[in-house]
Amino acid sequence: MVGHILLAIAVAKVGDAKLVIDEYTRASGRLKIEKRIWSGLPDPVQEEFRRYTALLKYWRDAAAHGRATHITEAEAYTSLILLLRFALFANERWEGLTR
Numbered sequence: 001m002v003g004h005i006l007l008a009i010a011v012a013k014v015g016d017a018k019l020v021i022d023e024y025t026r027a028s029g030r031l032k033i034e035k036r037i038w039s040g041l042p043d044p045v046q047e048e049f050r051r052y053t054a055l056l057k058y059w060r061d062a063a064a065h066g067r068a069t070h071i072t073e074a075e076a077y078t079s080l081i082l083l084l085r086f087a088l089f090a091n092e093r094w095e096g097l098t099r
Contacts (some may be wrong), residue, residue, distance in 0.1 A: 001043035003030075004058065005086055005087055006033060006034065006053060006064040007020060007021070007024060007033070007038070008090075009037050009079065009090055009094075009097050009098060010033045010036060010037055012094075012097075013036065013037060013097065013098045013099070014036065016020050020033065027032070030053075030057070033054055034049070034050070035082070037097055038050070039098075041097070045096065046094065049089070049097075052082060052085065052089060053086075055079060055082050055083065055086070084087060
């Protein structure tokens with residue numbers, strides 16, 4: 001879901017879904033997409049954005065390396081809360097993030 005939010009913002013900003021998906025799937029693609037989004041935003045907004053996408057990095061990196069993950073109930077709860085907060089953040093700042 002974090003990836004979906006990230007990609008939705010990037011597609012709205014760039015205006016070309018194929019370009020965004022192609023870039024995202026390449027080496028260091030997630031970071032490039034993130035930089036596209038937060039480049040030019042005020043520092044506090046950039047920092048908040050990066051805190052939310054840290055969750056994506058954690059789960060994506062674990063999955064990409066084929067590692068089995070053992071998530072506790074507390075980790076699942078925290079992840080869901082962060083995911084919800086990221087969705088609210090994206091919604092509240094949609095204009096600035098996609099400009």
